[in-house]
Amino acid sequence: MRTWVKNAIREINADFQRSADTHLIKLGLPATPGIDLYLKDESTHPTGSLKHRLARSLFLYGLCNGHIQENTTIIEASSGSTAVSEAYFARLLGLKFIAVMPASTACRKIDEVRFYGGECHFVDHGSQIYAEAERLALESQGHYMDQFTFAERATDWRGNNNIADSIFSQMQSERHAIPRYVVMSAGTGGTSATLGRYIRYQGYDTELVVVDPEHSVFYDSFMQQDRTLTSAKGSAIEGIGRPRVEPSFMPSVIDRMIKVPDLASMATLRWLEKRLGRPVGGSTGTNVWGALQLAKEMHERQEEGSIVTVLCDRGERYIDTYHNDEWVASHLGNIADWENQLG
Ligand SMILES: *Cc1c(COP(=O)(O)O)cnc(C)c1O
Numbered sequence: 001m002r003t004w005v006k007n008a009i010r011e012i013n014a015d016f017q018r019s020a021d022t023h024l025i026k027l028g029l030p031a032t033p034g035i036d037l038y039l040k041d042e043s044t045h046p047t048g049s050l051k052h053r054l055a056r057s058l059f060l061y062g063l064c065n066g067h068i069q070e071n072t073t074i075i076e077a078s079s080g081s082t083a084v085s086e087a088y089f090a091r092l093l094g095l096k097f098i099a100v101m102p103a104s105t106a107c108r109k110i111d112e113v114r115f116y117g118g119e120c121h122f123v124d125h126g127s128q129i130y131a132e133a134e135r136l137a138l139e140s141q142g143h144y145m146d147q148f149t150f151a152e153r154a155t156d157w158r159g160n161n162n163i164a165d166s167i168f169s170q171m172q173s174e175r176h177a178i179p180r181y182v183v184m185s186a187g188t189g190g191t192s193a194t195l196g197r198y199i200r201y202q203g204y205d206t207e208l209v210v211v212d213p214e215h216s217v218f219y220d221s222f223m224q225q226d227r228t229l230t231s232a233k234g235s236a237i238e239g240i241g242r243p244r245v246e247p248s249f250m251p252s253v254i255d256r257m258i259k260v261p262d263l264a265s266m267a268t269l270r271w272l273e274k275r276l277g278r279p280v281g282g283s284t285g286t287n288v289w290g291a292l293q294l295a296k297e298m299h300e301r302q303e304e305g306s307i308v309t310v311l312c313d314r315g316e317r318y319i320d321t322y323h324n325d326e327w328v329a330s331h332l333g334n335i336a337d338w339e340n341q342l343g
Pocket residue numbers: 049050051080081082151185186187188189190191192238239240281283284312313
């Protein structure tokens with residue numbers, strides 16, 4: 001038993017050793033010349049999103065805690081990037097993987113999970129995924145990874161090349177090496193928890209700003225200091241914004257939150273595509289919209305400095321939705337006014 005776990009951990013570490021760190025992209029902002037914007041490009045991980053880091057951490061956490069052993073079936077409640085990344089690591093270790101997802105999940109995502117050898121188990125409504133994942137784990141004596149609970153504690157926030165450590169070391173030679181702001185959105189809340197804890201641990205003056213889309217409860221929960229809030233409607237921006245305050249969301253390490261309209265996120269996606277030469281996912285639009293608002297504020301205060309945010313995933317998965325004008329017009333409305341604001 002111990003030998004298998006030892007080998008499994010070695011496999012994950014060897015995979016890490018073969019991987020390169022992700023780029024930090026610098027974007028000039030002509031409208032606010034004293035301010036540099038940086039994008040931590042998490043789309044270049046093998047499974048295409050920042051969830052690659054989370055999946056690696058959750059597997060190591062499960063292995064080192066004795067929850068994952070030879071032949072343990074891995075179960076997760078996720079219709080998105082987490083399922084894809086966990087399927088990758090399950091296959092690396094030769095473990096069976098089942099993603100519990102709503103029947104309405106986009107075909108592209110189902111295909112991605114299956115591409116890495118994962119199975120998809122469908123429920124009628126999004127709200128059923130947690131209980132069904134728990135039930136399946138009990139029935140198969142498997143392990144429910146439970147990203148929404150464990151994201152915050154599975155990551156070593158002090159360093160060890162987590163996303164925060166990597167960002168601050170990649171900033172070292174920049175003219176404004178210590179960012180004024182780091183901007184991130186929240187799905188599990190795990191990434192913002194890591195960023196906020198790391199900033200405090202290192203004693204930086206950087207402020208952590210969390211952006212939140214429409215129909216998510218994180219913003220209201222932060223402002224009202226109430227974790228019991230819920231929202232009836234789900235977020236339209238995949239990967240971020242939740243109808244309940246997830247256990248991994250840590251408001252105490254967040255300095256400020258900004259609510260971002262969905263159309264503002266969509267307009268920013270188009271603005272970004274022109275500057276990067278490639279499409280990116282919806283949450284990146286939300287992040288960059290927030291960063292641009294902060295750049296404007298800094299400019300008005302005649303401050304110079306840097307802002308870092310995260311490019312969370314690739315746009316190819318959203319060509320039929322966020323990058324399709326008809327889809328945006330019929331699902332979210334008219335983006336022209338928002339595009340004009342970006343110039
Ligand atoms: C999960 C996710 C996020 C948010 O990250 P968390 O660490 O879960 O808060 C943002 N964008 C995308 C595309 C994601 O999949």
